[in-house]
Every structure is written in C-alpha cells, then in structure tokens.
Amino acid sequence: MNERLTHFREILRYVPRFRDRVFVIAVDGAVVEDDNFPNLLLDIALLRSLSIRVALVHGAAHQIKRYAQLIHITPSDLVGTGITDRETLNVAITAANRVTHEILEGLSANDLRAACPNAVVAHPAGILGGVDQLFTGKVERVDVPLLQTLLENDIVPVIPPVGIDGAGASYRLNSDAVAVEVAKALRAVKLVYLNTEGGVRDAKGVVRQMTVQEADNFLKKQRSEMSPEAVTKLTHAIRAGKEGVERIHIIDGREQEGLLGEVFSNEGIGTLVYANEYQAIRAAQKKDVRAVYSLIQQGVQNDELVKRTRAELEKIIGDYFVFEVDRNAVACAALHMYPEQNMAELASVFVDARYENQGIGAKLIHFSEEVARRRGIAKLFCLSTQAINYFVQKGGYKLGSPDDLPPPRREKYDQHGRRSQVLIKSMT
Known part of the structure; x- marks a missing residue:
C-alpha cells in the first residue's frame, strides 16, 4: 500500500506540467498482441483522466509477417523502409486495418473515444540508388488541424503506418518515422516508443538516459552490435530530438505499468533520449x-x-x-x-x-x-x-x-x- 501511495504521489508531481500537453505513443504491432496490451490501454486511460492528450501511432510488421505466411507470399519489406511491391502493400493495408481495429476495440472497452483519421499525407519514396521503391512512401505532411480537433474533443487519434497522397493512392510507411512527424507536428512533450526489446543496451545493461548528442555518438560506435529494431528506434529518437521533441522514451511495452513507470518517475524503466537541459x-x-x-x-x-x-x-x-x-x-x-x-x-x-x-x-x-x-x-x-x-x-x-x-x-x-x-x- 505504501509503495502504491508513493507511486501515486510521484505521478501527481508531474501532472501540472503535462496537463493539456500531447504525448505521442508509438506501439509496435507485436506489443498490441501481447498479454500486457490491456494494461497499456488502462495506462492510457489514466493519462487521459489527468488531462494529458494522447495520439497513438502503431506499427504492423508482426501482423504483416503472419498474414503473408497465411497467403503464402514473401513480403518484399516488413518495416516500411525497403521496397514495397503491390502484394506487400495489400498485406500491409490488411494488417494495419486489423491492428487499428484492435486498438479501437481496446480503447472503447476503457470508455475512451477514438478515431482513425486520414491525417498523414504521403508521397512515394521514389527512386533511391537507382532502385524504384514502388509503394514505399514518405510522410509529406501531417494534417494538424484535423488531429487537434480530435484531441480537443477528447478523441484519441489512432494513426496506422499507411499514408495516402492527394490522388488517393496508398503507400506503406515506417511507423517509427510517422511517430516522429506526428510528434513534431503536434509539438508533443513526449514521444514514447513501445517495443518488445526494451531500452537501448550496452555492455552494462539498459542505458537509462542520453542526450541527443550522446545517443548519436552511441549509435555510430555501437550500430554493428545493436539489433535492427534497436537501431531504427534510436535513429528516429535522435531525429526527433534534433527536430524539436524534448523527450523520447524507448521502453518494453510488455512490462506491466511500464508506461507509467517511464513517464512518471525520475529513473524510468527504459531509455530516455533528451533534447534540452534535463x-x-x-x-x-x-x-x-x-x-x-x-x-x-x-x-x-x-x-x-x-x-x-x-x-x-x-x-x-x-x-x-x-x-x-x-x-x-x-x-x-x-x-x-x-x-x-x-x-x-x-x-x-x-x-x-x-x-x-x-x-x-x-x-x-x-x-x-x-x-x-x-x-x-x-x-x-x-x-x-x-x-x-x-x-x-x-x-x-x-x-x-x-x-x-x-x-x-x-x-x-x-x-x-x-x-x-x-x-x-x-x-x-
């Protein structure tokens, strides 16, 4: 009981600073299917009860891989950074829609209103290194007024890793990159990546906090020792910090109360990359x-x-x-x-x-x-x-x-x- 009281008091210390500010929470597809996901939704409900505005961005690599196996195709790309052919795009749209629906179901079960807006305008990545990236896209812009309207009306935006251009064509996007663009556009005070690996690790264990510069140096020296998942998370955390997002957290979304433990405590449970004088x-x-x-x-x-x-x-x-x-x-x-x-x-x-x-x-x-x-x-x-x-x-x-x-x-x-x-x- 005392431990819970202490935790609650620690949360209350942060509330005045975060009230009416925006958190962008980026959830990997594998986290959505984990047993801890209902607890994460409860944590998000708590954030909303404290008048903290939340925008959710999700990935779908885990689901794309599974759906591709079901229909016996080999996806040209899983994470939205390589070439996306037509078959992979179709699988990606199906998988993303399923993940979006699961999130909407979970938010509804916690009495939270939510919507999936067409707020991410994309354009094709084009020809890179002489190779056409086909249906892989890049974020062109974020429809800020649309997202702000949802947030101001207590509606949680749920944003998939698929963007649409002005002609109505769809493109596969990297969800980590989408999260950065959404966080920048909404001037979020926190961008939280929820994955299945936890924070960035060195030989001593999880690195609790790094400045953007320290993270940049770490990535240059340790890239070959890091998993692809850790590399992409840290790469986008660094970019977010350089482009105006104050706090970027990388944590294990499967850990119970991990989200609250990271954003409402001094020490946290994952890795914090910070842009200003922390x-x-x-x-x-x-x-x-x-x-x-x-x-x-x-x-x-x-x-x-x-x-x-x-x-x-x-x-x-x-x-x-x-x-x-x-x-x-x-x-x-x-x-x-x-x-x-x-x-x-x-x-x-x-x-x-x-x-x-x-x-x-x-x-x-x-x-x-x-x-x-x-x-x-x-x-x-x-x-x-x-x-x-x-x-x-x-x-x-x-x-x-x-x-x-x-x-x-x-x-x-x-x-x-x-x-x-x-x-x-x-x-x-």
Missing part, C-alpha cells in the same frame, strides 16, 4: 529543504554523513546545491564558508542510490570547487570516513589533520568524535 545543478532554495533533508537522512543511515535536524538545515539551506533530474533533486552538496581563514568546507555530498555511478557526485564536487574559486577561496577542505581514496586519487585532495581546520570547525570536529579524515585542496 540535468542541472543549482543553488538550493527553501522549497528544497524537504528533499535535501531526505537525501541527508539516507547518508546518515549509511554512516556517510553527519546527522542534521530539519531546523538546522533550514538555517543553512543557502549553503547547499542540488542536482536535478527532470526538476527533482536527486543529489546534494554544501559549501560552508569560513571567511576569516579564507577557507571553505565541501560537505554533505550525497547521491540518491538510484543515481549512483553516473558521475553526479563528481559533477557536484567540481561545481562546488568552481564556486569556491569564484569567491576567492584559497583553500578547500572536506571530512570523509568512506570516500578518502576518491578525494585523494581523483579529486586532487591531500591528507590533512584536524589542526588544518578553522577553529570553529575544529571545535565541532572534536565534539562529534567521528574521527573523520581531513582532506585539503588548494584553490590556487
């Missing part, structure tokens, strides 16, 4: 007392930090900096000044366990040191019981003694009796 260090304010106190309490439990009361913290909150992830404080550090000795103490460096090993602590330390330099501080010191090697080997600190401390700080040091190691660093 992480930032800033000076703490009175409103941050609760968050900083919670972080310090975690450090106290691990015997990493000295206990502080909330009243004590309120008096010195101006000495603190917080590291934000999606506007939530996940780490802190303090810089306590001793102007008479022209010294400052780096203190209370702590990172929430969910964000360890991401370099956040190092960023806070470097930031605090730069602040000390700008203030003309000659010498920085810190006290540590567990991170001594880090400060010496990576931080450039030297071992000191209690005699190196400013008199007011030496008095507190003796009172606490923790016998922490004193570490010193010259700022000149």
Whole structure:
C-alpha cells in the first residue's frame, strides 16, 4: 500500500506540467498482441483522466509477417523502409486495418473515444540508388488541424503506418518515422516508443538516459552490435530530438505499468533520449529543504554523513546545491564558508542510490570547487570516513589533520568524535 501511495504521489508531481500537453505513443504491432496490451490501454486511460492528450501511432510488421505466411507470399519489406511491391502493400493495408481495429476495440472497452483519421499525407519514396521503391512512401505532411480537433474533443487519434497522397493512392510507411512527424507536428512533450526489446543496451545493461548528442555518438560506435529494431528506434529518437521533441522514451511495452513507470518517475524503466537541459545543478532554495533533508537522512543511515535536524538545515539551506533530474533533486552538496581563514568546507555530498555511478557526485564536487574559486577561496577542505581514496586519487585532495581546520570547525570536529579524515585542496 505504501509503495502504491508513493507511486501515486510521484505521478501527481508531474501532472501540472503535462496537463493539456500531447504525448505521442508509438506501439509496435507485436506489443498490441501481447498479454500486457490491456494494461497499456488502462495506462492510457489514466493519462487521459489527468488531462494529458494522447495520439497513438502503431506499427504492423508482426501482423504483416503472419498474414503473408497465411497467403503464402514473401513480403518484399516488413518495416516500411525497403521496397514495397503491390502484394506487400495489400498485406500491409490488411494488417494495419486489423491492428487499428484492435486498438479501437481496446480503447472503447476503457470508455475512451477514438478515431482513425486520414491525417498523414504521403508521397512515394521514389527512386533511391537507382532502385524504384514502388509503394514505399514518405510522410509529406501531417494534417494538424484535423488531429487537434480530435484531441480537443477528447478523441484519441489512432494513426496506422499507411499514408495516402492527394490522388488517393496508398503507400506503406515506417511507423517509427510517422511517430516522429506526428510528434513534431503536434509539438508533443513526449514521444514514447513501445517495443518488445526494451531500452537501448550496452555492455552494462539498459542505458537509462542520453542526450541527443550522446545517443548519436552511441549509435555510430555501437550500430554493428545493436539489433535492427534497436537501431531504427534510436535513429528516429535522435531525429526527433534534433527536430524539436524534448523527450523520447524507448521502453518494453510488455512490462506491466511500464508506461507509467517511464513517464512518471525520475529513473524510468527504459531509455530516455533528451533534447534540452534535463540535468542541472543549482543553488538550493527553501522549497528544497524537504528533499535535501531526505537525501541527508539516507547518508546518515549509511554512516556517510553527519546527522542534521530539519531546523538546522533550514538555517543553512543557502549553503547547499542540488542536482536535478527532470526538476527533482536527486543529489546534494554544501559549501560552508569560513571567511576569516579564507577557507571553505565541501560537505554533505550525497547521491540518491538510484543515481549512483553516473558521475553526479563528481559533477557536484567540481561545481562546488568552481564556486569556491569564484569567491576567492584559497583553500578547500572536506571530512570523509568512506570516500578518502576518491578525494585523494581523483579529486586532487591531500591528507590533512584536524589542526588544518578553522577553529570553529575544529571545535565541532572534536565534539562529534567521528574521527573523520581531513582532506585539503588548494584553490590556487
């Protein structure tokens, strides 16, 4: 019960930011047939109840493959990026219509109104590398007024991977590319790809978050090690980020509560590719007392930090900096000044366990040191019981003694009796 309450509170924190904004959710055809799909529809119903507007784009590669087998043909292309011959186009239209209908059925079962509009205008991909792509198309434009009319009237648009040109001809489209164009056109705050592989992976597991530039570099270096599915998802996520979509999520659509866990929590469950400044260090304010106190309490439990009361913290909150992830404080550090000795103490460096090993602590330390330099501080010191090697080997600190401390700080040091190691660093 407590876990559910915590999850609900976390959702409520995001609601004011997303109310009346648009999420574009791109669902692979294989996800639509998974046992978890009804749960996804419930999640979408929850988004709509929170006044978040949702547009659904779906793929159909899974269904195309199956239908092609039934009628004993070999499709020329499954995902809308290669050549599409007439037989494959016909199968694609049949498969897409079936998936669209299944989604409409599911949304109706959750008391959501939905419609499949002819909002994607396409044109033929043409001749590429001397080869005619036949009925493979590209998105020419998105009928924004049509989609906005649906959204404003609480109707969920369900958009298939088939586009129509001005003459009424149909073309097979790549659903990932359609999702990017729809997200751009509707100025969506989030584009969510739901697949059956989950987030982008490296040797250590799922990569939780990347800037667009980091994702671009990752793709260049790791493309040969990635599955075709992962390549196309990351390629389109990068393009969406470069062309104005702020947040692009790649997650496993088969995971229960995966959609809510990704968009309504700091850490998420898949990969987030972000276009704007998602992480930032800033000076703490009175409103941050609760968050900083919670972080310090975690450090106290691990015997990493000295206990502080909330009243004590309120008096010195101006000495603190917080590291934000999606506007939530996940780490802190303090810089306590001793102007008479022209010294400052780096203190209370702590990172929430969910964000360890991401370099956040190092960023806070470097930031605090730069602040000390700008203030003309000659010498920085810190006290540590567990991170001594880090400060010496990576931080450039030297071992000191209690005699190196400013008199007011030496008095507190003796009172606490923790016998922490004193570490010193010259700022000149």
